[in-house]
Amino acid sequence: MAPVQDAGAWRLPVADGDGSRFRPGLSILTLGYSALDTVELAALARPLLEDIANRFKAAASLSTREGTSMLYLQRCEAGDAYLRLNVRVGSEVPIISSGTGWAYLAGLPAAQRKQVMQECRKADPALYRNAEKPALAAIADFGRDGYVTNVDTFFPGLTTVSIPLAMEPVPYVLICTSASSVFAPTAVREEAGQALIAAAKQLRPIVERLAAD
Structure with missing residues (x-):
């Protein structure tokens, strides 16, 4: 599996103090209004993500596509979360092998x-061979469940529930990751999926407003 990578600083909002507020980094200003919209969305999503993280002893996140990876724009961890994966704002995970990538797909x-899956195959053929079948199964389940689940597939001991927030003009995904023991009951995964869907309903008008500005 491709390792989690840190994105270049030019992509990132800068956290103030304890990370409860964000401001655009100096170089992000060169990217124009779309980048500033992303910073605003990440800040506005934070209270919703904090609530979800606390409910499920989890990390709740907002991500977007970056090449053949998903880039984390916001991430909130519960104080009692049990996670063994060092992911933070600016980290990237492969589209083809991650729950957040599967929700994007x-x-x-x-x-x-x-087309995107062909790009993923070209970028890392070995990873793609291992990930294609579970990715397609998760995508098929999305039509039934309304959310995507990745259980222990590439991050042992962790389960991710995720949904696409918006695809246009910028793709965004909402993610909740917790210990697989927490998400073992189907009812808890369903509850997490519904919590993400509810958060998405609150955030989509913001995405639409930012796109229209």
């Missing part, structure tokens, strides 16, 4: 999904 039209 699930939100795409079929033709675009096929």
Whole structure:
């Protein structure tokens, strides 16, 4: 599996103090209004993500696509979360092997999904061979459940529940990751999925407003 990577500083909002507020880093200003919109969305999403993280002893996050990876824009961890994966704002995970990537793929039209998966295969053929089957199964389950689940597939001991928040003009995904023991009951995974769906309903009007500005 490709390692979690840190994104370059030019992509990142800068945390103030304890990380409860964000401001754009100096170089992010060169990216224009779309980058500033992302910073605003990450800040506005934080209270919702904190609530979800606390409910499920989890980390709750907002991500977007960056090449053949998913880039974390916001991440909130519960004080009692039991996580063995060092992911933070600016980290990247591969689309093809991560729950957040699978939710992104699930939100795409079929033709675009096929194109992105071909890009993932070209970027890392070995990883793609291992990940294609579980990724396609998770995408199929999204049509039934309304959320995507990744149980122990590439991050042993961790389960991720995720949903696509928006695909246009910028793709965003909401993620909740906790110990697999927490998410072992189907009812708890369903509860987490519904919590993400409820958060998405609150955030989509913000995404639409930012896109229209």
